[in-house]
Amino acid sequence: MTALIRGGPEDSERANVLPVLTVRVEKDLETLVNRFLARKREDLDRVRAALATRDFETIRRIGHDLKGAGEGFGFPELSAFGAALERAAIARNERALKEQLAAVEQFLSRLRVTFR
Amino acid sequence: MNSATLKDPEVKTATPSPTASAAPATTMRVAIVEDDPSQAELLTHWLELAGHRCHHFDRGEALIRALDQESFDILVLDWNLPDISGVDVLKRIRASRQSGLPILFVTARNREDDVVMALRQGADDYMVKPVRRLELIARLEAIARRGKHRAEQQEILELDVYRVDCQTRTVMREDRVVELTAKDFDLSVLFLRNIGRLLSRGHIRETVWGPNAVVTSRTLDTHVSRIRNKLGLTPENGWRLAAVYRYGYRLEQLDAAVPRTPRTDER
Numbered sequence: 001m002t003a004l005i006r007g008g009p010e011d012s013e014r015a016n017v018l019p020v021l022t023v024r025v026e027k028d029l030e031t032l033v034n035r036f037l038a039r040k041r042e043d044l045d046r047v048r049a050a051l052a053t054r055d056f057e058t059i060r061r062i063g064h065d066l067k068g069a070g071e072g073f074g075f076p077e078l079s080a081f082g083a084a085l086e087r088a089a090i091a092r093n094e095r096a097l098k099e100q101l102a103a104v105e106q107f108l109s110r111l112r113v114t115f116r
Numbered sequence: 117m118n119s120a121t122l123k124d125p126e127v128k129t130a131t132p133s134p135t136a137s138a139a140p141a142t143t144m145r146v147a148i149v150e151d152d153p154s155q156a157e158l159l160t161h162w163l164e165l166a167g168h169r170c171h172h173f174d175r176g177e178a179l180i181r182a183l184d185q186e187s188f189d190i191l192v193l194d195w196n197l198p199d200i201s202g203v204d205v206l207k208r209i210r211a212s213r214q215s216g217l218p219i220l221f222v223t224a225r226n227r228e229d230d231v232v233m234a235l236r237q238g239a240d241d242y243m244v245k246p247v248r249r250l251e252l253i254a255r256l257e258a259i260a261r262r263g264k265h266r267a268e269q270q271e272i273l274e275l276d277v278y279r280v281d282c283q284t285r286t287v288m289r290e291d292r293v294v295e296l297t298a299k300d301f302d303l304s305v306l307f308l309r310n311i312g313r314l315l316s317r318g319h320i321r322e323t324v325w326g327p328n329a330v331v332t333s334r335t336l337d338t339h340v341s342r343i344r345n346k347l348g349l350t351p352e353n354g355w356r357l358a359a360v361y362r363y364g365y366r367l368e369q370l371d372a373a374v375p376r377t378p379r380t381d382e383r
Binding site: 028029032035036039040061064065067068069070071072073076079 | 152153154155157158161165196223224245246247248249
């Protein structure tokens with residue numbers, strides 16, 4: 001997962017051939033996890049829109065929330081992505097933000113959650 | 117991840133077994149101030165699994181307003197909120213009539229000076245997100261044990277002329293058993309475990325009748341009046357079970373030699 005978090009172009013190409021990432025989560029969290037992941041996918045649209053208008057504060061807040069919540073739901077990678085998004089937004093680093101956005105999208109597209 | 121076990125490089129588990137936490141010594145009424153809905157849902161889920169009752173506020177001002185009419189056993193407070201900061205919430209609570217409310221900060225702010233500032237402003241503990249479920253519950257319960265809720269752990273309460281046995285559910289007054297209904301017993305225990313603490317009507321209703329019960333104010337007042345009479349919680353006996361206008365009740369132990377004048381906000 002470290003390669004994904006770093007998110008450079010070579011990593012993205014390599015990730016295209018990476019297998020599905022399956023995460024097992026306790027059954028009692030099924031509703032919450034599904035709702036959480038749906039919200040995070042919506043957040044990616046908001047990050048994309050905010051990037052277009054250079055609204056770094058919105059991206060910082062989204063990154064901050066992702067950093068705080070990801071690991072609690074069983075996705076430490078999302079917490080790491082959130083921290084990276086927050087840092088890049090504070091630094092107003094558009095290139096890093098685009099790379100992180102692509103990395104999160106890639107992670108979520110590979111993710112399969114099973115409940116037991 | 118919460119004690120995650122890596123089964124193989126691409127398959128992992130996300131949460132510890134729900135059986136890993138013991139049942140709480142006592143149910144707490146927990147206020148959660150958290151603007152991220154996912155985080156709020158997760159904290160609520162964990163705490164309710166642990167046997168506590170949660171009330172969520174997505175703004176600091178919403179909690180401050182609620183505290184005019186509600187009381188809680190503990191507050192879980194985020195720092196970054198859309199309206200006022202968690203530290204401002206903390207300062208306002210410490211300057212209010214609910215100044216003793218135990219507060220646990222749960223925030224993604226991890227700088228040492230943030231932690232120090234929150235603790236110096238009066239937070240009881242501080243956790244950096246992402247938090248782990250069992251640790252969160254353990255810390256909350258530890259704060260409660262350290263604080264005024266220590267009495268809630270006790271099976272036998274001995275106060276003045278009263279002796280309360282929570283196992284046999286009996287109350288003795290001057291060595292004589294006081295006949296109480298089940299609800300009156302629960303109400304008596306709630307007050308006797310919280311002497312001097314202002315309890316909101318919502319808090320009393322939820323603790324004695326349960327979170328979903330429909331109990332009118334008149335019913336609650338009737339029960340309070342009944343235990344006041346049966347237990348003799350009156351100024352001539354050194355006690356006062358005072359109604360606080362538009363809020364709830366507070367049981368006070370008075371200095372026997374000096375009868376106290378009612379406050380202007382009490383009826």
